[in-house]
Amino acid sequence: MYFIDPHIHMAARTTDDFLAMAKMGCVAVGEPAFWMGYDRSGTNSFYDYFRQLTEWEPKRAANYGIQHHCWMGINAKEAEDVGFAREVIASIPEFLERPTVLGIGEIGLHKCTRNEVTTLLELIELGMKTDEQLLFHTPHLEDKYLGTRMILDILRADSRIDRTRVCIDHCEEHTIRQVLDEGYWAGITLYPTTKATPERATDMVEIYGSERILVNSSADWGPSDPFAVPAFMYEMRRHGHPASLIRQVVYDNPLKFFNQSRNFQFTPPA
Numbered sequence: 686m687y688f689i690d691p692h693i694h695m696a697a698r699t700t701d702d703f704l705a706m707a708k709m710g711c712v713a714v715g716e717p718a719f720w721m722g723y724d725r726s727g728t729n730s731f732y733d734y735f736r737q738l739t740e741w742e743p744k745r746a747a748n749y750g751i752q753h754h755c756w757m758g759i760n761a762k763e764a765e766d767v768g769f770a771r772e773v774i775a776s777i778p779e780f781l782e783r784p785t786v787l788g789i790g791e792i793g794l795h796k797c798t799r800n801e802v803t804t805l806l807e808l809i810e811l812g813m814k815t816d817e818q819l820l821f822h823t824p825h826l827e828d829k830y831l832g833t834r835m836i837l838d839i840l841r842a843d844s845r846i847d848r849t850r851v852c853i854d855h856c857e858e859h860t861i862r863q864v865l866d867e868g869y870w871a872g873i874t875l876y877p878t879t880k881a882t883p884e885r886a887t888d889m890v891e892i893y894g895s896e897r898i899l900v901n902s903s904a905d906w907g908p909s910d911p912f913a914v915p916a917f918m919y920e921m922r923r924h925g926h927p928a929s930l931i932r933q934v935v936y937d938n939p940l941k942f943f944n945q946s947r948n949f950q951f952t953p954p955a
């Protein structure tokens with residue numbers, strides 16, 4: 686069965702990972718801009734990173750029949766310096782016109798500070814100007830509930846937001862219900878240490894259904910698993926779920942969400 690990993694940081698992964706993912710049935714990925722594990726020293730570092738995501742990674746993926754899409758943004762971890770973030774944000778618009786860009790992401794909150802909120806509002810403003818989809822990162826562990834609540838409050842206060850074109854990612858059991866109830870897409874991240882596991886994601890699909898749910902690996906440079914989506918597919922099978930339901934979550938849903946991006950193009954595998 687084919688699958689799409691809608692949130693994975695391939696810039697931090699090897700070409701061997703692309704090959705192994707392709708062998709398991711991966712046909713497309715979505716790569717949000719994120720924190721590379723260290724703070725960048727200047728705007729040019731972001732500029733080159735955005736070029737990497739829009740020029741080099743699509744070529745690397747295409748060698749294995751994987752269609753690579755990405756999101757442009759500045760992660761909350763580097764959003765504290767508002768002046769610097771503003772410079773980075775000014776460099777984003779030209780990339781939004783590139784053919785593989787899905788929208789603004791991943792953006793959001795980390796420590797939920799006032800400066801992070803200022804930067805976040807400016808990123809949302811940019812997204813609204815050019816009709817982008819939005820992908821939100823929610824904070825880790827103890828900050829998750831507060832951060833998710835704050836993001837939902839910010840979005841609720843903005844009447845321009847089309848909730849069907851927004852994904853709130855890294856949902857867990859204590860945040861997914863409100864995200865779905867308020868009409869957003871909910872991302873569930875499968876991580877070996879924090880976030881969710883294939884078992885917990887399967888439970889969440891059983892409780893909340895499969896509509897507007899995206900399951901991803903968010904695999905990056907840290908302890909993470911680029912084969913987490915196939916592990917979820919196996920867990921769903923083990924629970925006796927039909928192929929049609931598994932396919933909806935790992936293939937149809939990401940396509941449906943990505944399809945709402947103004948640049949999105951996808952060639953289904955033969």
Ligand SMILES: [Zn+2]
Pocket residue numbers: 692694717719791903
């Ligand atoms: Zn991420």
